[in-house]
Amino acid sequence: MQPQKSMMPARVEFDLSLTRTLVPLKDMSEAHLLELLSNSDSEIICAGQTIFARGSYDAHHIYLLHGNVRLVDENNGATLVKGRSSLLPIAHHQPRLVTAIAESDCSVLRVDSERLDKLLAWSQVADYLQLNISRQRDLDEDIDWMMTVLKSNLFFKVPPINVEEIFSLLTPQVVYAGDVVIRQGELGDRCYFIKEGQAEVWRHNESGRQLLAGVGVGRCFGEDALVNEAPRNASVVMKTDGVLMTLNKQDFFRLLKEPQVASVSLESYAEKIATGAVAVDVRSEEEYSELHLNSAVNIPLNLLGIKSRMLDKNRTYIFYCNTGRRSRAAAHLLTQQGYQAFALDDCVNLFSQTRWQPLLDSSSNFLLRDGVAQKGT
Template sequence: MQAQKSIPMPPVEFDLNLTHTLVPLKDMSESHLLALLSNASQETVCAGQSLFVAGNYDGQHVYLLHGDVSLVAGDGLRTRVKGRSSLFPIAHQQPRQVTAIAETDCSLVRINSEQLDKLLTWSEVADYLQLNISRERDLDEDVDWMMTVLRSNLFFKVPPLNVEQIFSRLIPQVVYAGDVIIRQGEIGDQCYFIKEGEADVTRHQDNKREHLATIGVGRCFGEDALVNEAARNASVIMRTDGVLMRLGKQDFYRLLKEPVVATLAFNELQNTIAKGAVAVDVRSEEEYSEGHLPQAVNVPLNILAIKSRLLNKENTYLFYCDTGRRSRAAAHLLAQQGYKTLALDNCAQLFTPQAQLIHLTDTQNYLLRDGLAVAGK
């Protein structure tokens, strides 16, 4: 059976109040959520059409906004899902375990799962750094600009584990109105962030100069030529006096490489926990409450900076999530603070239908006390 074609809706603005209630989108900053939704699709599916088919890999989070859907298992068993009855994506295992068929006309949102995971991790790491940066009094004047940088266009291309390195590698450069910062056709050897001022982006084509955009504080430019190792495809000229922060080519390439994170093989999971390692689930509270590892505590990545004070540097902490991206980030960030951390390798194995029935059966809430997990009330 093939999924039937749905009817794409004309381009519309997503209702942020609505999408910001969905799990795990609710934990994303507005800038990262908007970047995610720019590539998402909102669709209408007519009664009788299928949303997805059992056995398929589609790499999507599918959220039902309105209408009724039947989830049909291989044995013919049907389960009805009503729009907004759940804030989670519908029957999210890959490959699909059931076929979803619209019982009524439905509206839904489809989001690329890989992009969601990347932007969610980036957003939550930025939240972690914002809390840490705000505690450093000598950075008070730069907090707003630094947070703008962390939510800039560059960081959708750089692994989030490297974000702590960025500010130590930036070199300030005072510039003046009319200065040509990069020229179309040149080979790029650095990229820039605008700390103060504005610049115009222009392109020469058919003997004419075309104005493409005016960019301001927090915007990164020049990175495409470094990523693609190509000539500059536009010129950037300062519109006003200002200050740029320059990042050299070699430093940029270092940021593209994932740092080494200590990991634990999946087959060593039970033994490591039995030896006293504390399991830490860094997913959202809603995801955690659906089922987690026995006696695992919930420390969502976006509040890691607050909760880290409850950890003990004498204990070992094993981090996990549904894909491994958020947990690797958490393990890396806390290892930098001197904690003993491990990230569970191949986390996705935990979330297969069979493994969930074995490993993720605990729904009790656990808290950190003296660095250890204790049952919550």
């Protein structure tokens, strides 16, 4: 059974309600999901076309939205996958272990795996931070603007592990109606978020002064100054009294550098577990159910703020995911809370190299009770 020659697929519009059910896309905030989809492709694949070939590496999550796909392995054995029978990506393994051929006309969603992983971790750390903020009564009035800040695409390039640091680097500035915060033509070295008040964006050109937009609470302006040396292309004037939070270029670059997180190697993992450490899978419940480390419990990163109270600060926890990004963020966040938390090194190799298969389990689930892992019933 030979794969058919690939053809250029036709792009189609996204069905957002359908996309929101996919794993792990369903665990992202709408702002992060829309940012992800802005650089993703939804395609129509004609019957007989090859979606991907065995042995290839395409660095994409590919979801079957409609239609049927035949998966052909190295022994020419075939498995039929029907549309919507799974919310997980099709045979997601790099390099590909099978060839996927459209059995009927199909629609698929292609998502860049690296971009998905970054935005997913970012979104879920923001969820963790939102819960922590909501628990601090003195921040009740700040929740709305702080969460709007976290949804700003300015920070999507910041490693998720640094999300907590954003607010510590913002400096308050009291402003009054009529104040010119940014002046067109000047060089800038900082951006601004509106905590209180409203501003207007104006541009001067040959025909005069033109109002471009109004800017409200939580919105950012002047961010171009953080990434280039070009003069300001517009002026921003306060419409009302208010409070701005400023972030300078030097601090923004600090946010782009990911700190080191204490880790445990795959080679020493079994020994750590034997001496009482607990493995924690921070992927979604669906990802965990498909395949996970033997004896590992499941605490999805977006639920970490709620379930961290089930952990014991006197016990060692080893966090892992499928890339290391979500697990490093989890280990860092809990270390800040006083837990003995480590990230597992080489998470990608855990699921891609056959030497680690004896450590994996697809049939038994484990629950966290009194801070330790116990097999579920």
